[in-house]
Amino acid sequence: MSKKFYLHDNWSVKLASNIPAETAAPRKKLKNRIAAEVPGTVHTDLLNAGIIDNPYKERNEFNYGWIAECSWTYRTEFNCPADLNRNALIKLVFEGIDTVADIFLNHKLIGRTDNMFVRYEFNVDQVLNSEKNILELRFESPLAAAVKKEEKYGRLSPAKDSFRVHLRKAQYSFGWDWGPSYPTAGIWRPVYLTAVDNAVIRSVQFAAEKLTRGKARVKIGFEADLFTREQVKAEIYLNRENTSYHKEITVVKNKKHNVSFEIENPALWWPNGSGEQNLYDLSIRLMGTSGNILDETKRKVGIRKIELELKDKEKPVFRFRVNNKVIYMKGMNWIPADSFLPRVNEKKYNELLTLAADANANMIRVWGGGIYEDDTFYEVCDKLGLLVWQDFMFACENYPEYDDFLKSVTEEVSQNVERLRTHPSIALWCGNNENEWIWHRTLSGPYKEMPGYKIFHKIIPALMKSLDPVTPYWPTSPFGTDEDPNSQTSGNRHQWDIWSNWINYSHVQNDDSLFVTEFGFQGPACTDTFNKILPAAKRKIQSPGFEYYNKQVEGPERVIRFLAAHLPIRTEWEDFIYLAQLNQGLALKRCLEHWRANRKVTNGSIIWQLNDCWPVTSWSLIDSSNIPKMAYYFVKDAFSDAVIHFSNSGSLLKIMVLNEGESRQLTLETLMIDTLNGKIIHNKSKKISAVKGKYIEADKLNSAKDSGIENRVFVATLYNENRDLIHRSFYADKEWKHICLPVPDIKFTLSEGSSKGAVTLTSARPAFFVDVYHPGVTLSGRGFILLPGEKKELKIIKGNKRISRENIRIFSLNNYLEH
Ligand code: BMA
Numbered sequence: 001m002s003k004k005f006y007l008h009d010n011w012s013v014k015l016a017s018n019i020p021a022e023t024a025a026p027r028k029k030l031k032n033r034i035a036a037e038v039p040g041t042v043h044t045d046l047l048n049a050g051i052i053d054n055p056y057k058e059r060n061e062f063n064y065g066w067i068a069e070c071s072w073t074y075r076t077e078f079n080c081p082a083d084l085n086r087n088a089l090i091k092l093v094f095e096g097i098d099t100v101a102d103i104f105l106n107h108k109l110i111g112r113t114d115n116m117f118v119r120y121e122f123n124v125d126q127v128l129n130s131e132k133n134i135l136e137l138r139f140e141s142p143l144a145a146a147v148k149k150e151e152k153y154g155r156l157s158p159a160k161d162s163f164r165v166h167l168r169k170a171q172y173s174f175g176w177d178w179g180p181s182y183p184t185a186g187i188w189r190p191v192y193l194t195a196v197d198n199a200v201i202r203s204v205q206f207a208a209e210k211l212t213r214g215k216a217r218v219k220i221g222f223e224a225d226l227f228t229r230e231q232v233k234a235e236i237y238l239n240r241e242n243t244s245y246h247k248e249i250t251v252v253k254n255k256k257h258n259v260s261f262e263i264e265n266p267a268l269w270w271p272n273g274s275g276e277q278n279l280y281d282l283s284i285r286l287m288g289t290s291g292n293i294l295d296e297t298k299r300k301v302g303i304r305k306i307e308l309e310l311k312d313k314e315k316p317v318f319r320f321r322v323n324n325k326v327i328y329m330k331g332m333n334w335i336p337a338d339s340f341l342p343r344v345n346e347k348k349y350n351e352l353l354t355l356a357a358d359a360n361a362n363m364i365r366v367w368g369g370g371i372y373e374d375d376t377f378y379e380v381c382d383k384l385g386l387l388v389w390q391d392f393m394f395a396c397e398n399y400p401e402y403d404d405f406l407k408s409v410t411e412e413v414s415q416n417v418e419r420l421r422t423h424p425s426i427a428l429w430c431g432n433n434e435n436e437w438i439w440h441r442t443l444s445g446p447y448k449e450m451p452g453y454k455i456f457h458k459i460i461p462a463l464m465k466s467l468d469p470v471t472p473y474w475p476t477s478p479f480g481t482d483e484d485p486n487s488q489t490s491g492n493r494h495q496w497d498i499w500s501n502w503i504n505y506s507h508v509q510n511d512d513s514l515f516v517t518e519f520g521f522q523g524p525a526c527t528d529t530f531n532k533i534l535p536a537a538k539r540k541i542q543s544p545g546f547e548y549y550n551k552q553v554e555g556p557e558r559v560i561r562f563l564a565a566h567l568p569i570r571t572e573w574e575d576f577i578y579l580a581q582l583n584q585g586l587a588l589k590r591c592l593e594h595w596r597a598n599r600k601v602t603n604g605s606i607i608w609q610l611n612d613c614w615p616v617t618s619w620s621l622i623d624s625s626n627i628p629k630m631a632y633y634f635v636k637d638a639f640s641d642a643v644i645h646f647s648n649s650g651s652l653l654k655i656m657v658l659n660e661g662e663s664r665q666l667t668l669e670t671l672m673i674d675t676l677n678g679k680i681i682h683n684k685s686k687k688i689s690a691v692k693g694k695y696i697e698a699d700k701l702n703s704a705k706d707s708g709i710e711n712r713v714f715v716a717t718l719y720n721e722n723r724d725l726i727h728r729s730f731y732a733d734k735e736w737k738h739i740c741l742p743v744p745d746i747k748f749t750l751s752e753g754s755s756k757g758a759v760t761l762t763s764a765r766p767a768f769f770v771d772v773y774h775p776g777v778t779l780s781g782r783g784f785i786l787l788p789g790e791k792k793e794l795k796i797i798k799g800n801k802r803i804s805r806e807n808i809r810i811f812s813l814n815n816y817l818e819h
Contacts, residue, residue: 001295002200004093004192005081007135011036013045013186016138017071025066026051033075038191039342041098041184042072042139055339056614057533058545061180068183069144074137080130081193088197089227090125096189097137098341099169100145104136114145115168116188117372117393117412124193139185142169153405156398156451165397165452168408171369172336172395177552178609178618182339189342189374198228199251199286199294206282206301206422207470209260211323216266216303219258222284224295226253232294233287238301240267240280251286268323269302269424271362272385273330273641273660275323278302279382279424300382302424308472316481316490318515319603320387320427328596328660329387329604330639331363332356332621333518336370339613346376351626352611353377357384359621359632360639364388365477365517365606368433369395372416381425388425389517389606391477392416392460394432398439399452406459413460417467429464431456431475434494437485447485477517488512492604495519498591499558499619504565505587508594512601519591520608520619522550522559523584524577526627528775529615539573550617559617562587568737568816574773578630578811580617582769585634585783586736592638593645596658599695607635627798630771630783637727642666642690644716646731648703653731655699655716659690666690666726667719668698671766671787675711678742678765678814680788690718704733713739715766715785728785730768741768741814746786748772748810750803758796758803761810764788771811776800786812 013036019025034049036042043064046052052064084090092105098116102109105127113120149166156162161181164174175181205221220236231250236259238245245261267278279300286294307321319326337344337352356364364381366373368391381388392413399405420426435456436447447453456475464473480491487493493513497503499521524530530539530549538545547556563569563583570576588607595605612624621632637643641661647654655670665687672682688698704710712733718726732739744767749760759772759779767786772779778798786792796803 001293002194002196003083004194005084006190006192007076007078008038008190009076010078011038011040011074011076013042013072013074015070016073017141020066020069023066023069024063036074036186037342038074038076038187039096039189041186041188041340041342043067043182043184044340044343045186054533055182056180058538059548061182065181068185069141071141071144072139072185074139074187076135078133078135080128080133084193085195085197086125088195089123090128091194091196092122092124092135092191093194094120094187094189094191096187098184098186098188099142099167100140102138104134104138106134115408115412116170117168118408118415128193137187142167142173142183142185153400153402156400159397162397165394165399166405168393168412170336170341170371171393171397172613173339175551176369177555178335178616178620179551179613180339184340186342196225196227197294198226198288199232200225201284201286201295201297203256203418204284204297204299204422205468208266208303208305209470211266211268211303211305214265216263216268217260218263218303219260220282220284221256221258223256224251224253224286226251228288228294230289235285235287237283237285238263238280239283240278263303266303269304269382270385271322271327271387272357273360273362274325274327274385277383277385277424282422299422300379301422302382304424306387306427306471308428308474310491316514317603318480318490318492322387326603327362328599329363329515329606330361331365331387331389331604331606332361332610333365333367333606333608334370334373334610335367336613337611338624341371344374348626349374349377349380352622353380353384353386355622355626355628355632356610357386359636360641362387363427363604363606364610366390367395367609368393368430368477372420375419378420378423378425382423386425387427388423389428389430389477390420390426391430391433394435394452394455396434396438398435398450399432399455401451401454406455409455410459410463413463414467417464421468421471426471428472428474429460429468430473430477431460433477436476437478437494440483440485446483488514490514492517495591498587499562500552502558502561504562505590508591511594512598513595514601515604516595516602517604517606518608519605521562521584521587521591521631522552522555522617522619523581523629523631524559524617525549525612525615525623526581526625526629527574527577527773529623529625529627530577531775532625533615541571541573541576549615555617564737566735566737567813570816574809575816578771579816581630582771582783582813584629585631585769588631589634589638592635593643596638596643597645597647597656597695599658627778628782630769633782633784637729640727642718642727644668644698644718644727644729646714646716646729648731651703653701653703653714654697655701656695657688657690657698657718658695659692661692663692664690665721667723668716669719670699670701670714670716672709673713673715673766674709675713675739675741678744680766681709681712711740713766713768715787730785736813736817739817741766741817743818744786744812744814746770746810746812748808750805759794759808761786761792761794762790765814768813769811773809773811774803774807777803
């Protein structure tokens with residue numbers, strides 16, 4: 001069995017080039033070697049050594065640009081591990097090097113790297129000493145390396161950072177409209193020595209080939225490298241609870257082995273919200289003649305079938321069928337969770353993805369400007385039932401097609417598909433993010449002429465035929481059969497008229513997208529997150545310090561423009577954060593409701609974006625401290641199984657109920673509130689049969705004009721038989737900024753035990769979009785409606801366990817809408 005001997009100790013880093021002139025680099029401090037972390041980055045090493053300050057603070061991004069312009073040498077010294085079998089083939093394996101580096105072992109060049117997305121392996125038995133081995137990696141400046149390649153192979157677009165496309169390095173690291181420019185260097189994933197003896201398993205595949213009532217046929221494929229003359233057998237096991245399937249075969253060198261099992265009553269894997277996430281343990285073991293284990297691989301697999309449907313009879317559609325059932329995709333886009341990737345750990349993945357699943361998501365799109373995430377990411381998605389739309393790592397540009405580049409891309413695609421394809425969460429592979437759309441939009445030319453076309457339409461599809469023939473492949477997002485890759489009439493769409501084209505979110509009512517893979521609306525990060533990096537004097541909504549933390553061109557202006565359309569404008573720091581976050585929530589709710597209601601046409605809505613990589617005003621639902629913004633809770637509600645939609649047809653206001661959960665009896669309670677005094681002037685309760693999969697008209701109300709009541713707001717709530725609140729929604733005839741509401745008079749009590757809730761709130765009058773802020777504490781709900789007679793308990797989900805009364809601030813929209 002090949003054991004891994006990690007080489008993560010004793011690393012240091014040293015500047016290996018001149019510092020560009022006219023930069024504020026601390027030259028003296030850079031003369032010596034600095035202790036380094038592996039996995040790590042040069043930026044975080046400089047930070048840990050106290051040579052630079054927090055890179056996210058204020059305008060440090062501009063002070064620290066020199067780091068990416070320099071070359072750096074990483075070095076460690078190690079003794080050969082005592083139990084490393086020196087008679088076998090010894091490999092030095094790097095799971096990720098960022099990016100352009102020469103590797104020396106004992107002063108001998110053993111390899112060159114230029115793709116951060118691939119694993120590099122070097123045979124080192126001839127170079128390795130028993131003691132005092134010196135391993136050195138000389139990193140070239142990523143900027144210089146990219147520019148050099150661009151000079152050699154030609155510029156492909158007029159964009160400022162067009163050189164980035166020549167380097168197989170996370171594209172967002174050069175700066176994005178939500179992230180700073182920090183192109184890092186370093187050994188960003190584990191490095192180890194391993195002895196390859198006797199036999200090694202590789203290329204494992206697992207697929208549910210056929211799924212019929214109560215039966216599944218699964219196929220397991222693998223290959224083996226054999227370095228022994230003895231006969232090798234493979235034992236293949238597929239186990240779950242009390243069921244076990246087992247086969248034994250003789251292994252042949254350089255041959256693809258396939259084994260099938262017929263599974264009776266398979267425990268299927270379902271996306272979140274559609275059933276359980278049953279997993280099986282797959283193990284493949286290579287055995288020698290004396291019964292000794294030569295190699296073994298174990299992984300969790302799921303039995304599920306996934307299909308992408310593009311036609312329903314003759315009509316174009318874009319929808320996923322999972323286990324023979326069409327499922328509406330409720331999702332979020334994922335971007336790298338830090339600019340310094342090795343800081344993203346299992347805890348961060350778990351927290352963010354659990355929040356996504358708790359918000360009723362069933363799909364995550366790993367966006368093409370980032371990275372192929374760590375194995376843990378996909379393991380967590382498997383567990384939570386989050387299907388993964390996996391882009392290949394190309395975004396928003398033209399890409400070169402010269403031989404070395406294509407060779408590197410081929411290796412990258414093969415390695416990453418092999419690494420990830422057995423995860424049940426992997427739902428679709430997608431060539432890139434927006435390349436074809438941007439080409440078409442800016443040049444109005446056919447995308448077939450786009451540089452890089454060959455990669456997404458020829459090379460990757462050809463590779464997929466053998467790498468993963470069962471998972472759908474889609475060349476780019478957005479894409480379809482129309483000339484415009486972003487058309488509404490075929491394929492998937494990125495809806496950026498709203499927000500990025502300065503169009504208000506109410507415009508969504510005209511949208512007939514078949515599947516929306518991106519749309520979004522910005523909101524600032526949460527108060528605590530900004531307070532950590534912005535000194536009090538700069539917490540002003542138009543201070544350059546705050547505006548800097550919005551990377552979109554005219555981003556800060558858009559936040560204010562769209563706020564002005566719907567909500568009152570306030571310029572005090574905490575008021576502004578509350579209102580701007582609320583506006584994001586209202587916008588996303590409206591869009592998600594539209595697409596879910598438009599269910600004969602639309603089959604999915606994936607929000608741009610779930611997370612952030614640093615503290616910023618962006619489209620994210622959760623900020624970089626993993627604190628959910630108010631919009632998170634609006635999305636969670638809009639994505640829930642049973643939802644209420646108000647639909648205004650002019651003279652009538654219809655209350656529609658959609659139920660995608662189990663069929664059940666519910667009570668719909670509709671209140672009409674007089675906005676002048678907060679009194680409930682109408683209260684109607686109705687029993688409804690919410691049948692699974694049905695969208696029904698549950699009630700009708702007169703328009704404001706016909707009812708003769710101009711100042712009204714509706715609150716409708718679904719309760720189950722135990723009177724648990726299942727869903728609540730609201731309707732206002734006017735924009736909230738034109739409505740007056742009395743101060744609600746919210747009272748709260750604090751309790752210690754978490755089961756009782758940390759804060760309990762009541763309100764004398766209907767209170768809209770209540771938000772409780774306490775420094776250092778994240779509570780379990782934000783932006784909810786609180787009615788007289790109700791008690792709302794909020795639990796602490798993150799942060800200090802003690803809440804002090806005097807530090808609590810309670811927000812509600814009422815407070816901004818007084819007469
Ligand atoms: C889309 C994405 C990203 C971008 C986002 C917001 O174009 O694919 O490139 O960050 O919109 O503008």
